[in-house]
Amino acid sequence: MEKTTVSLLETIITLLENKKYAALRDILTTMNPVDIAAVFEDIQSEKTALLFRLLPKELAAETFVEMDEDTQKLLIHGFSDTELKEVIDELYVDDAVDIIEEMPANVVKRILRQADPVTRKQINEILKYPEDSTGSIMTTEFVILRPKMTVEEAIKRIRRTGIDKETINTCYVADNQSKLIGIVTIRSLILSEEDELIENIMETNVISVNTLDDQEYAAQVLNKYNFLDLPVVDKENRLVGIVTVDDAIDVIEEEATEDIQKMAAITPNTDKPYNKIGVFETYKNRIPWLLILMVSATFTGMIISSFESALAASVALTAFIPMLMDTGGNSGSQASVTIIRSLSLGEIEFKDIFKVIFKESRVSLLCGVTLAAANFVKMMVVDRMLMHNDQITVTVALVVCLTLIVTIFFAKIVGCTLPMLAKKIGFDPAVMASPFITTIVDAISLFVYFEIATMVLKI
């Protein structure tokens, strides 16, 4: 598949260079808009407008939606007002909004001026919703039916108006006050008798979301019930839009990326793919957490300093610091990452905290004992017998192993508790992931290590 795409791209570029526009147009019209948009990213920018003008009107608009921001800007810049109007009129309203949100203010003004009054009103309507709200990702184009219509009348209405609507798979039944009272799928329309009334075949137990709900919530509801679209209502339960499944998938992917970035101590940035984010922006997304975590590691250093005499007395102890810190950190992030993901998939809630702690403490004891045993054998066989390191006595091995068990216990408890507490007080649990937990667990493990060493080795 990859291979064909590459050679097709080469063909297109050759045709473009040799000015074989008729052949080029014939090829492009057989392609999917997503793939045509990808072609635009690989050709020279001065050919962009030329290639775009080869596309038939509707296909041009569909391709425009799929392009990256830079190509869109380039095209809009070169468009005459008539061309701009043609593209905007062909766009679905929610796609137009997506594009507008990425454009500089002067381009936005130009786009809005070219849109017809109805579209302009709809665009402005959606633009007023806060970022990340359901209102901001919904479309205002959908089919509305009335309860007293017959199936035949409904199908006639869809035929008359449906060609402009983003999805007609689900039609919405509303009363005279625009209150949502039911939904009818195109499937049930097709499968019903023509003289049946809509109110008799509509589903009245409608699940909807509010314009101000978080977009992630809307995506989760849609996913939970396996819907293809989901009605969006305002505070008065009036139907104002729908969220379609393709937008929901994008939200789900974005949220997963955002969680992953937060877990790795990166300020989330999901608007652009990796290769579109500049060096300085990447730097800005990464440096704050690195600074915060570096400064907090100071405490770990202070713990080491305060046990300086113990370390001087038994230099062998220093060699196990990295292993103890890493194992503690890994154990803690296993717990925290598991809990963060379960929270974000809605598998557990704050009320489960004691069940979670009980489970993690049992898991931590199993892990701790296993690792301690493995480590004891390794220290005795490898370090002492094979490498003849006389400083590694049974007592030193016991100190290290005991520290392992205690550290892993605390690591797992901190790892599962912090994300749940964060969620409870309204913070994002993902921020409580590996790096943050590692810093805390580092301090705990070193403190435990030196305390046990001082007690057991009497230094």
Next chain:
Amino acid sequence: MEKTTVSLLETIITLLENKKYAALRDILTTMNPVDIAAVFEDIQSEKTALLFRLLPKELAAETFVEMDEDTQKLLIHGFSDTELKEVIDELYVDDAVDIIEEMPANVVKRILRQADPVTRKQINEILKYPEDSTGSIMTTEFVILRPKMTVEEAIKRIRRTGIDKETINTCYVADNQSKLIGIVTIRSLILSEEDELIENIMETNVISVNTLDDQEYAAQVLNKYNFLDLPVVDKENRLVGIVTVDDAIDVIEEEATEDIQKMAAITPNTDKPYNKIGVFETYKNRIPWLLILMVSATFTGMIISSFESALAASVALTAFIPMLMDTGGNSGSQASVTIIRSLSLGEIEFKDIFKVIFKESRVSLLCGVTLAAANFVKMMVVDRMLMHNDQITVTVALVVCLTLIVTIFFAKIVGCTLPMLAKKIGFDPAVMASPFITTIVDAISLFVYFEIATMVLKI
């Protein structure tokens, strides 16, 4: 929303205890199967069969699909053969397969015995595909049209056969050899004239996937083109099934969870939610990587041991080990996690490796210099002036800061290179995430630290 669900659950439990079955049935029939299934998880297990029998046949099957494995097992165990047959006959084939895959062999036999011959054949067909292949998540129920049919004939055919099909939003046009030649959406059927031929309105540039393609690939294609379903063909390009968008969303969520788990050094387990996985299973998923990483930390310990004399000469150096290790680890995982996610979203490929390395090295220098500067100020002002630690000389501060810059550079390069190499040689890049990289970066940072210290401090 959460609140209403809880009180509705309480009402249902009260009605169940007071044996108000008629009222209970009335409430349940207004609910969505997903929500009814959730009720089953909260009632006593001896009431399960009773509550299930209150549901009308079709709703019962729809609810059954949404239940967790344990409740399904409990119900199947208590079913008479007739009851089992009724449920199985109502299920869509792909849902039946999902359930069968989770059941013990004797239950599978019983289910297959009760299914009608056509369903049994279809189930066996899907069961033979490898786990995680597209074939294993497809459904074999879809509407097939012929190119020479008129729109009117097509709609009649859908009405006659469509009631059993999982989705009729897209109909597939195949020739006499079952070769896929086009698709027609229900939308275009509704919007076309009744005497139009299917071959004139069908989309012939069909994008399809193969039965043996990875399910993640199918989900990505479906998402890329914003499809609601995607045709699945065999090696001879014969249409054998379709993947629907709801299954694709599940795949996308599962894959994200799997990546997150691997990044946190956990053996992936996405079949069950957190609270359904036992303590021992959780232990088994976590212990292998903890062991491997613990053993590899030995090398870090060996580096410390070999610089024992340097450490003894300047004890202050030890206090900065945790900070250097943590900052190196964090820098490395920022790069690795970003690259892993970009690889899995298809934003970058192996051929971009030099671009990536060039970008990461510039980012790393910016980060390194910033952190080194902050650290120098902190060491001079806090450690030396405020805390009167005389061991912290300007030279020691320079050693630490220089180490920071070099470590961060190596951390970012290792962090971005390893996942891309892993992908190239066919390994899962996610395994090359934080914990693995941390171990490597730990060793690098300590080695660099002691080398610089030995050189500069002449110890």
